Structures are given as structure tokens and as C-alpha cells.
Amino acid sequence: MLIYLFALQLFSNRKLAMCLALVYGFFTMAWPYSKYTFSEPPQTLCILLSFYALKAYTSSKSMSWLLLSGLGYGMAILTKVASAVFAPAILLYFILLMLSEYRANPNKRARNARFIRQVLYMGIGFALPVGTMLLYNTIRFGHPLLTGYGSAFNLFDSSILVGLHGLLLSTGKSIFLYSLPAVLSIPAFIYLMRSHRNEAVVFLLAIVSNLLFYASLSYWHGDTAWGPRYLVPIEPYLVLPLGALLPTLWRRRGWRISLAVVAAVWFLLVQAPAVITDPRTYIGTGTPHILRYYSPVDSPIVFNLRNVISLVRNWSINWFAPATEVLPPYQGEPGKVYVDWLLTTKHSVKGPDLVLSDTNTWCGLSVTYFYSAHFFHLVDAWWWYIARYNNNGWLTLLGLIPLGLVAYVLYAFRRSRRLDDIPVQPTAMAQRAPTWLISLLAVFLIATNAILFSSARADSARRLNIDFASVIRLCSYSMPHRVRAGHTIELRLYWECLQPVAIDYSIFAHLLDANGTMVAQKDSSPVNGRDPTSGWYPGYQIADFLHIQVPPDLEPGQYEIIVGIYDSQTMERLTIDAVGTSQVSLGTITVTQ
Known part of the structure; x- marks a missing residue:
């Protein structure tokens, strides 16, 4: 709506404004990220x-x-x-x-x-x-x-050229691959500069400042997400300048055909797979990030397209020829072998489940979550789910209302009149x-x-400011008040480095019953090994996440959580200053069934 209103203010043309709104909705990352x-x-x-x-x-x-x-x-x-x-x-x-x-x-x-x-x-x-x-x-x-x-403001330790190359030219994160209007951005801004100089300068400043800022981050890719996540906010300012260019191109038949063909091909190869499935599944493939960003074969776009093809195949099997035999679970390792098996082996959409250790990946989610066939074949088309699994016809009809709105918008677009050279009056x-x-x-x-x-x-x-051996300070923490048996406790720990650290320490978190017996635990180096303590320096702050898996058969009740720091080589724990103990209690959590 805002794209439409802004374009109407700029170009005084309802049809053009509607066209730009549709371009933003269908040909940028806005649709995948809306989910x-x-x-x-x-x-x-x-x-x-x-x-x-x-x-x-x-x-x-x-x-x-x-x-x-x-x-x-x-x-x-x-x-x-x-x-x-x-x-x-x-x-x-x-x-x-x-x-x-x-x-x-x-x-x-x-x-x-x-x-x-x-x-x-x-x-x-x-x-x-x-x-x-x-x-x-x-x-x-x-x-x-x-x-x-915490350390988010200490991540400007990467070459800005690496970030710019990744955001603009890489095969896995280039804005030109994930946002089609970016392809026409240069001529669009040239035309916009002629008619709306103020907006052209301001939009360019917004785009350039974002590019330079995020390219400076070592985490420029904003991964665990589809495309260059940090550049999603600049997409409206790539779409609006098209209002100055499209009328000129649309008057030429060759350009109309070319634009329509390119848009259709891009939508089928890039946008449709990202909307039909969960576009973030490529993270779980185990493919090294260097290959995901810079190898065309291992690009998330290529993987997602193959994933949709396998989805169509397996849903066809599930609907028309359900498998009667019991399919064996995958028992291999994460990575390319599993991806090849998943995308080439016929199997039921609902399975098979994987037999893998429940260790955490680098982004804090369990391997069994990532490597489940259900996750890899997740259909995000909610209207399909409603029609397929819901018996209430009224609810199905309600779910189709947004689709009807799309049809109405297209109808209004066709019926709208040109308002060229007529200033918009409020x-x-x-x-x-x-x-x-x-x-x-x-x-x-x-x-x-x-x-x-x-x-x-x-x-x-929950602000603690507890010092471990005058080296590392536990500033504060956060955790849920209750958790169901079989679920995961997400524990956030906020650390600060007090002195230079030469040892790679690990963090432990134990769940204790009323007798002090450990019933669950989680040990990990900070940020699942991505930020070892040997790289910390005085004043360095970081937010760490630990996920404690609660046993499914654990009795309901109150359980205590304790945390501490130890040397993973010698198993020696750091003691707390002025107390002498090596662990700190974070209080209790209620476990329910």
C-alpha cells in the first residue's frame, strides 16, 4: 500500500503506481520474508x-x-x-x-x-x-x-571489498539475483534524476549507506535467511525509481516482450521456489558457507529449485501412488551426500526420520530439525494446507480471501485510468x-x-555481574519460566571479557532435580564454537545461546539451572571471585508435561 501511495505522489499515475506495487510484491524478497x-x-x-x-x-x-x-x-x-x-x-x-x-x-x-x-x-x-x-x-x-x-558492534573486522563483492556479485547472496528491480537500477536512477532529483539523491544515499555499512560487517551475508537479508529495507528504493523508466520501455514492443519474458523466467526459477518451500533450508545442507556464497552449483537458488522439483515428485507419489513399503531412515552424515539422497531418492513426504545425534548446529537448531524430510519439503502455501487437511469448508473459504484480494487488485489495475500530468491533490x-x-x-x-x-x-x-577468575564476567542471563518435557530450554548468557584470554574455554549448563542430580546438560564453546574465548579482548561483550534438551520422560516439577566455565582440555573449572565456587545458580524452571 505504501509503495502504491508513494508512487502515486511521485508520478501521478494510478496504473503506474499499481504496477510498481505489484513489482515490489512479486519480484523482490518482500514475499518470501513476509512469512x-x-x-x-x-x-x-x-x-x-x-x-x-x-x-x-x-x-x-x-x-x-x-x-x-x-x-x-x-x-x-x-x-x-x-x-x-x-x-x-x-x-x-x-x-x-x-x-x-x-x-x-x-x-x-x-x-x-x-x-x-x-x-x-x-x-x-x-x-x-x-x-x-x-x-x-x-x-x-x-x-x-x-x-x-554485545559483539554485534565489534564485527567490523572484515574487508569492505569482501562484503561489497558478496552483496553485489556473489552467486549466493547478490542483490541482483534475489531482487529483480536491482537489475534496472542504474538506468532507473538516471531517469529519476531528470524528473525527481530530490528523491533520486535521497534514495541513492539510502542504498549506498546501507551497502557500505553492511559490507563492513564480517557477517555481511546475514545468513540463516534467504538472500542478502540486511538489504531487504532498501528494496522499496530500487522499485520506486522504476516509475521513471518503465513508461519509456513499455512504449517499445521489444522491451515489453523482453521484460515479460525475463520476469516470468526469474519468477519461476527464483521467487516461486522461495515461496512454495522454506527458502532457508539450504542452511541445513552442511555445505560450507564459502561454497554457498561463491559456487554457482551450491547456490541457495539452485538448491531451492532442486528442492521444489523433488517436492513435486514426492507429493505426486504421496497422492497418486503412496509407498506401501517401510522406507529405511537415512543414517549417513550431513552435507552433500544427504542432500543428493534427499533430492534424488523417492520417499514419502512425511519421512523417513533421520538417525543423527541431537547436537546443535552453528545457528543453534538441532540437526534432527534441519535434516528431517518434513522440513525439507515444507509447503508454505497455507491455502494448500487449509484445503488439504481442514474439514471445515468455511475456514477454507476464509483462507482463500487473500487470493481473492490478489484477483481484485489485478482487476483494479486493468481498470485503472491514466492520470499523467495531473497533480495528486490530497x-x-x-x-x-x-x-x-x-x-x-x-x-x-x-x-x-x-x-x-x-x-x-x-x-x-537477572543482571549478575559475576566474575570468573577475574577473566570473564557473566553480566546477565535470560531463560523461560517453564518448559514442556521433551522440549528445549533456550538459555541466553551475556558475557564480558575482563582480561586477555589465551585458553579456549567451554560453557556448561546443567539441569538439576531437587536432589541435585543432573537430569540434562549442555556443554559448548561460545556461540557453538564460532567465537572462541581465545579471540576475546578486554571489554569484548557477547550474547551466547545454550539449548538444553529436556528428556521427554522427565517428571513435572521445579528444576534448577547452574552454569559455569571450564577448560575443555584439562576439565578444570574457573572459580567465582569472592565466593570460591565454580558454578552459579540461575534459579529454577518449571517442567510440565
Whole structure:
């Protein structure tokens, strides 16, 4: 919707605006990411709302649009603190738009007063959610600028050229492979510069600043996700410039045919497989990340396409020729051999289960979770699930409503009239829209505050600041209050290095019953071995995750969790300063059936 409204403000053409909205929905990473709980989709929405509200202000001159713009960008910061990278672009857009109005007012005193009001309205909107974040950080972590990311701000230790090559030119993470509008970005910006110079400069600044920022990270790829996850927020600013280019291309028959063919082929080979299946399954193949990023054969796109082909084959078997024999479970090792077996061997979609040790992968999920045939053949088409497994016809009909909306949008697109060269005038509803949006965001912000601060108060009591041998400090922790037998306890430990460490220490977490008997445990080096303590330095902070598997037959009751640090070579534990013990209790957790 915001893409449509923004394009309508820019190009005054309903059909073109609808076309750009459809391009964004069908030919970018927006659709695959709409199915997951990553922070990038809401971050993208809030930032786009901020830009759009600034543009809408130029038409209505209502200060509430500026309040909404600041509120939108503040919500983006609250959603993901890395949204601060958009600050130069948003600030520049604000200055450019306000400067034109400032110069048009001959009364110096009046224009100065209005400019101050403009700054105050946008600043107040921005300060509300950002103030919420700072207050939460203070309660939760003890300082307004501590976000809990720990070492996330110490990851700028990679060559920016490596990141730029990966984000732009690699076969596994290039934005040009996962977002089709990026292919036409250069000519699109050239055309946009001719008609909308302010927007062209601002959009370019937003894209370049994001590219440079994330290319500097050693974690530039944002893996465990489809495509270059960190670049999802810049996709609207790759789509909107197409509004200046597409009318020129569409008037030429050769270009129309070429664009249609390329779009159809890309959609079938890249987008459709990512929507039909879980596009993140390539992570579980065991393929080294270097090959996933730089080898065309091992690209996630290639794997996902093969995965869909095997899905179609196996669902056909399941529907038309169900296997009657008992299929043996896969008992090999993770990696290419398993992937080849999975994609080439006929088997039921529901199985077979794998016989593998329940050790954790580098991203903290169990091997049995990754290497289950069900996960590799997960159909994300929810309407298919409803029709196939639901007996309630009304619920099936309800699930088809979004598909009907798609058909209506296509119908409206075909029926829409051209409005070239007719400036968009704000309607009465459009002038009231900021009030409705501000009210909605205010309610959301109040609800967010209630949830955040209730959890922050509980988590603030979990700040420990316990020093192990004056070398490593356990700053705080978080864990669930209850867990079901057979499920996993996710334990978060926040560490800080106090002195240079020469030894690679391991972390242990034990689950004890009322008699002090260990009933479950988890031992691991920090971040599953990806961040050994020998690489830590004084002041280094990190958030670690430990997953304790609770036995399925464990009796319900209260169980204690203890943690500590030991040398994996000598098995010698570090003692806690001023106490002399080698373990710290994190309290109890309730186990239920």
C-alpha cells in the first residue's frame, strides 16, 4: 500500500503506481520474508512510512505528517537499532523538502517560526519510540546505549571489498539475483534524476549507506535467511525509481516482450521456489558457507529449485501412488551426500526420520530439525494446507480471501485510468489519514511499552555481574519460566571479557532435580564454537545461546539451572571471585508435561 501511495505522489499515475506495487510484491524478497519473524519487514515498513509521510507533507502542509514521519522512523529504530544507517537519507530528505518551502516564504520571521515547528513535530514523533528504547535499555541492561547485541558492534573486522563483492556479485547472496528491480537500477536512477532529483539523491544515499555499512560487517551475508537479508529495507528504493523508466520501455514492443519474458523466467526459477518451500533450508545442507556464497552449483537458488522439483515428485507419489513399503531412515552424515539422497531418492513426504545425534548446529537448531524430510519439503502455501487437511469448508473459504484480494487488485489495475500530468491533490480522507495512523501507532507503542517494560523489570533482576577468575564476567542471563518435557530450554548468557584470554574455554549448563542430580546438560564453546574465548579482548561483550534438551520422560516439577566455565582440555573449572565456587545458580524452571 505504501509503495502504491508513494508512487502515486511521485508520478501521478494510478496504473503506474499499481504496477510498481505489484513489482515490489512479486519480484523482490518482500514475499518470501513476509512469512518469517525477522525484523527486516517491519523495519522496512516503518522507514518507508517515514519517507512517504515527508512527501505527503508537501501536498497537504499538515504538521501531523511530520509527526508521523518522525514516529515512523523512531519505530524503525525501536524495531532494529541498525535502522540508524538511514538517518542521513531521512535527514537530507527533510532538509530538501523543508528548504523549498522555507525559500518560498518571503516573511523571514514567519518562515523561521514554521521551520522550528517542523523540526519540533518531527523530533517529538521520533523521540517517543526512541525514548522507549533508551528507557528499556537502561532498565534491562543498565545503560541506555547497551542494546544486548554485545559483539554485534565489534564485527567490523572484515574487508569492505569482501562484503561489497558478496552483496553485489556473489552467486549466493547478490542483490541482483534475489531482487529483480536491482537489475534496472542504474538506468532507473538516471531517469529519476531528470524528473525527481530530490528523491533520486535521497534514495541513492539510502542504498549506498546501507551497502557500505553492511559490507563492513564480517557477517555481511546475514545468513540463516534467504538472500542478502540486511538489504531487504532498501528494496522499496530500487522499485520506486522504476516509475521513471518503465513508461519509456513499455512504449517499445521489444522491451515489453523482453521484460515479460525475463520476469516470468526469474519468477519461476527464483521467487516461486522461495515461496512454495522454506527458502532457508539450504542452511541445513552442511555445505560450507564459502561454497554457498561463491559456487554457482551450491547456490541457495539452485538448491531451492532442486528442492521444489523433488517436492513435486514426492507429493505426486504421496497422492497418486503412496509407498506401501517401510522406507529405511537415512543414517549417513550431513552435507552433500544427504542432500543428493534427499533430492534424488523417492520417499514419502512425511519421512523417513533421520538417525543423527541431537547436537546443535552453528545457528543453534538441532540437526534432527534441519535434516528431517518434513522440513525439507515444507509447503508454505497455507491455502494448500487449509484445503488439504481442514474439514471445515468455511475456514477454507476464509483462507482463500487473500487470493481473492490478489484477483481484485489485478482487476483494479486493468481498470485503472491514466492520470499523467495531473497533480495528486490530497483528499479529505488523506488529510485525516495521519490522525488515524498516529492513533494506531500510539496504541501500538503503548502496548509495546507495557510488554517491554514488564519483561525488562523481570530481566533486570537477572543482571549478575559475576566474575570468573577475574577473566570473564557473566553480566546477565535470560531463560523461560517453564518448559514442556521433551522440549528445549533456550538459555541466553551475556558475557564480558575482563582480561586477555589465551585458553579456549567451554560453557556448561546443567539441569538439576531437587536432589541435585543432573537430569540434562549442555556443554559448548561460545556461540557453538564460532567465537572462541581465545579471540576475546578486554571489554569484548557477547550474547551466547545454550539449548538444553529436556528428556521427554522427565517428571513435572521445579528444576534448577547452574552454569559455569571450564577448560575443555584439562576439565578444570574457573572459580567465582569472592565466593570460591565454580558454578552459579540461575534459579529454577518449571517442567510440565
